[in-house]
Amino acid sequence: MKIGKTLAAVLAMLLSAALIHAGGSSETGTVTIWHSNSGAVGNAFEEIIDEFNRTIGKENGITVESIYQGAANDVLTKVKATANADISSLPDIAQLDATAALDMMNSDYLILPDELGLDTSMIMPSAIESLMSERGLLALPFNASSLLFYYNRTLFDSLSLAPPETLDDFTAIAPLLGEKDSSGRITRYAFAGVPATYELCAFIGAQNGLSYLVDEENGHLGTPRRVLFGEEGTFRNFLVHWKALCDTGYVSNITNDISTEFAAGRTATMLASSSNLSTVMSKVGGRFEVGTAFVPKTDSAATGGVNIGGGAMFAFSEREDVKTVLGYLVSEEVQLEWAEKTGYMPVNTGLYDSPEYIAFLDSHPQFAVAMAQTEASNPKVTGAWLPSAYQLYYSFQTEIRNVTEKGKDIDEAVADMEAAVQKALDDYAAQNLNQH
Amino acid sequence: MKRGNEATNSHFPKAYYYLQRNYTLQCLKIAFIMVTLPSDMDRRELKAYAFLLPSILLAAVFAFYPLARSIIGSFLTVSQSGRILGIAGLGNYISLLHDPAFISSIGNTVAFTIPFLLLNTSITLLAAALTRKETRGTSIAESIFIAPLAFSLSALALIFRGIFRGSVSIASRITGLDIAWLEEPVSAMAVLVLMGVFLDFALDYILLLSSFRSIDRSILEAAEIDGASGSRIFLSIELPAAASMLHTTIFIALKDAVLISAPVMVLTGGGPFRSTETVMYYYYLEAFRSGNRAVGTTIATLMVLSSAVIMSLVMRRRRNG
Numbered sequence: 001m002k003i004g005k006t007l008a009a010v011l012a013m014l015l016s017a018a019l020i021h022a023g024g025s026s027e028t029g030t031v032t033i034w035h036s037n038s039g040a041v042g043n044a045f046e047e048i049i050d051e052f053n054r055t056i057g058k059e060n061g062i063t064v065e066s067i068y069q070g071a072a073n074d075v076l077t078k079v080k081a082t083a084n085a086d087i088s089s090l091p092d093i094a095q096l097d098a099t100a101a102l103d104m105m106n107s108d109y110l111i112l113p114d115e116l117g118l119d120t121s122m123i124m125p126s127a128i129e130s131l132m133s134e135r136g137l138l139a140l141p142f143n144a145s146s147l148l149f150y151y152n153r154t155l156f157d158s159l160s161l162a163p164p165e166t167l168d169d170f171t172a173i174a175p176l177l178g179e180k181d182s183s184g185r186i187t188r189y190a191f192a193g194v195p196a197t198y199e200l201c202a203f204i205g206a207q208n209g210l211s212y213l214v215d216e217e218n219g220h221l222g223t224p225r226r227v228l229f230g231e232e233g234t235f236r237n238f239l240v241h242w243k244a245l246c247d248t249g250y251v252s253n254i255t256n257d258i259s260t261e262f263a264a265g266r267t268a269t270m271l272a273s274s275s276n277l278s279t280v281m282s283k284v285g286g287r288f289e290v291g292t293a294f295v296p297k298t299d300s301a302a303t304g305g306v307n308i309g310g311g312a313m314f315a316f317s318e319r320e321d322v323k324t325v326l327g328y329l330v331s332e333e334v335q336l337e338w339a340e341k342t343g344y345m346p347v348n349t350g351l352y353d354s355p356e357y358i359a360f361l362d363s364h365p366q367f368a369v370a371m372a373q374t375e376a377s378n379p380k381v382t383g384a385w386l387p388s389a390y391q392l393y394y395s396f397q398t399e400i401r402n403v404t405e406k407g408k409d410i411d412e413a414v415a416d417m418e419a420a421v422q423k424a425l426d427d428y429a430a431q432n433l434n435q436h
Numbered sequence: 437m438k439r440g441n442e443a444t445n446s447h448f449p450k451a452y453y454y455l456q457r458n459y460t461l462q463c464l465k466i467a468f469i470m471v472t473l474p475s476d477m478d479r480r481e482l483k484a485y486a487f488l489l490p491s492i493l494l495a496a497v498f499a500f501y502p503l504a505r506s507i508i509g510s511f512l513t514v515s516q517s518g519r520i521l522g523i524a525g526l527g528n529y530i531s532l533l534h535d536p537a538f539i540s541s542i543g544n545t546v547a548f549t550i551p552f553l554l555l556n557t558s559i560t561l562l563a564a565a566l567t568r569k570e571t572r573g574t575s576i577a578e579s580i581f582i583a584p585l586a587f588s589l590s591a592l593a594l595i596f597r598g599i600f601r602g603s604v605s606i607a608s609r610i611t612g613l614d615i616a617w618l619e620e621p622v623s624a625m626a627v628l629v630l631m632g633v634f635l636d637f638a639l640d641y642i643l644l645l646s647s648f649r650s651i652d653r654s655i656l657e658a659a660e661i662d663g664a665s666g667s668r669i670f671l672s673i674e675l676p677a678a679a680s681m682l683h684t685t686i687f688i689a690l691k692d693a694v695l696i697s698a699p700v701m702v703l704t705g706g707g708p709f710r711s712t713e714t715v716m717y718y719y720y721l722e723a724f725r726s727g728n729r730a731v732g733t734t735i736a737t738l739m740v741l742s743s744a745v746i747m748s749l750v751m752r753r754r755r756n757g
Binding site for chain 1: 514515516535536601604619709710713724728729730731
């Protein structure tokens with residue numbers, strides 16, 4: 001009887017000890033990274049992490065544990081949920097994108113690269129600019145990309161066409177790019193996709209040399225309070241030109257699997273991130289030559305270029321080993337391997353005159369376009385840091401479709417979109433600003 | 437992501453379930469018994485309450501407490517990190533009801549619920565009716581019909597995505613239609629309804645089938661001897677006997693339809709153009725993705741209220757026959 005009781009007590013203690021242990025976060029020596037890289041990009045990332053664990057990590061007694069947590073927006077959802085529930089369960093590092101910037105800027109658990117004492121002098125200036133906030137640099141740029149115009153080069157060459165420089169040029173050639181069968185059904189579109197926040201940051205941002213969607217320089221100088229794309233007429237201007245393109249009848253308003261349609265030859269062009277380049281090329285698999293070009297301008301006055309997108313490493317831990325891992329991730333060797341395998345632009349400027357990188361760009365001219373486009377862009381053209389980013393993404397698509405497909409009045413669509421963004425800004429300000 | 441969503445989804449039906457069974461009163465009664473112990477209580481009654489205690493505690497912790505907090509939270513302004521910033525009064529409700537995205541999410545939920553209820557009820561009833569007589573072949577049909585129970589929701593949604601992906605999809609090949617199923621609001625909703633039916637089919641089928649099979653055989657045999665035709669027996673004896681179970685399956689389907697969110701999340705993500713964004717998915721986006729806690733609690737409160745109203749209406753109808 002007595003033995004039974006003692007046994008029970010010991011068991012209970014063991015069980016509770018196990019529970020406590022399971023709840024505890026990473027011990028020193030283990031650096032946890034939550035990331036959003038899947039497919040070919042995910043494989044490249046895993047190889048980079050494995051390489052670290054085999055070499056530098058082994059020498060310094062550091063093990064990196066990388067955990068895929070879904071798309072960048074899913075990682076953000078999980079980071080925020082974890083921070084609310086139990087801050088000690090946060091990973092040491094999370095790879096997030098621009099949709100996270102506003103929340104991270106206003107969070108009290110983020111450790112800035114400056115606070116970690118990281119050297120960022122060799123990081124690409126426009127990538128730094130894309131993450132610069134009122135608090136300073138928010139995170140370490142790791143996977144920098146930009147919007148890119150992908151086109152079926154074989155088709156363009158056969159028609160002796162060059163990629164369009166403006167949306168008006170595009171409207172002019174769209175009927176040539178499209179194709180109908182004998183029954184009048186469209187078998188090839190000139191363009192597939194519906195612009196959302198990401199594309200609009202470029203289409204609106206480039207107008208008049210530099211424009212913002214919202215105030216505080218798209219939220220980088222502080223929490224945005226006011227919508228600008230309505231009163232400045234930039235969204236309206238975009239819609240006018242975009243509607244003209246859609247009115248040719250050769251634009252397919254699809255929102256998923258656009259690169260599959262592109263690879264199947266069912267659309268002549270598309271807009272996508274430069275980070276998709278290697279995936280798109282392997283999907284096309286040599287059926288035709290893939291060309292990349294600068295994103296068409298809304299009009300000839302839209303000279304601002306594109307913003308840097310992609311992601312960065314946000315740190316939630318001040319430990320020395322976290323700093324070592326981050327330093328490794330932006331080193332020349334890693335960034336070269338990363339760029340070659342994915343299509344991301346290397347963020348380490350030390351690479352730009354490295355013979356190896358130059359040789360790679362010479363043999364893969366499609367990869368050079370994103371870099372050239374970024375160099376030709378105004379670095380102040382930045383991504384918009386908006387609250388409720390996920391909902392607004394779909395709202396932009398809905399309004400654009402309302403105009404191009406359902407004949408909604410452009411001014412009405414602009415007003416509705418302005419109201420939707422303004423509501424998101426107001427809600428966010430009410431919930432977050434009087435805390436400071 | 438998913439875990440949080442399901443946990444919050446499921447406390448609504450539970451909450452009114454317990455309310456319905458007057459658990460609050462029971463709680464008070466137990467508290468009273470505890471205070472008046474050990475005087476002249478009936479020991480057997482006490483024992484019964486002791487057995488009830490664990491479930492009452494669970495209900496209190498996982499249903500009543502969150503429900504009360506949600507209701508209170510819906511009248512406050514709350515920060516992303518959960519700090520109370522002030523009293524909003526009816527502000528959260530007013531702003532929610534003025535949000536076109538919320539209004540259209542109600543429309544989308546209705547657009548899902550009506551065809552789903554009709555299809556789900558008629559298909560499951562048809563399947564159960566056709567296989568209600570146990571013969572050698574029916575066990576094969578039964579196992580096929582029950583099979584969807586074994587599928588995980590997310591896996592199934594991914595399979596549906598694969599089948600209906602793009603305009604060069606398996607579904608287009610089979611039907612011979614040139615439709616990009618998940619790219620058009622109407623067809624995307626149709627796929628969602630189809631998947632909803634697939635998810636609910638097995639359980640409803642089992643319930644209806646067991647109801648048909650539990651009918652006293654002697655009644656059916658008596659009718660047969662009296663010369664009643666098969667369809668007459670079905671319409672006048674079997675269907676009325678299964679009516680109460682049919683009500684139950686319709687009710688479960690209604691609950692599933694109104695609270696649908698996980699299939700939306702995996703299959704369409706609310707798209708295209710927010711056309712399949714249901715109320716509960718909108719709730720998930722606001723509360724979990726955007727961290728708008730006040731919006732989350734406001735929707736939660738509205739959902740519990742409307743569920744309670746629907747529930748009591750259905751209950752009253754059932755009581756009145």
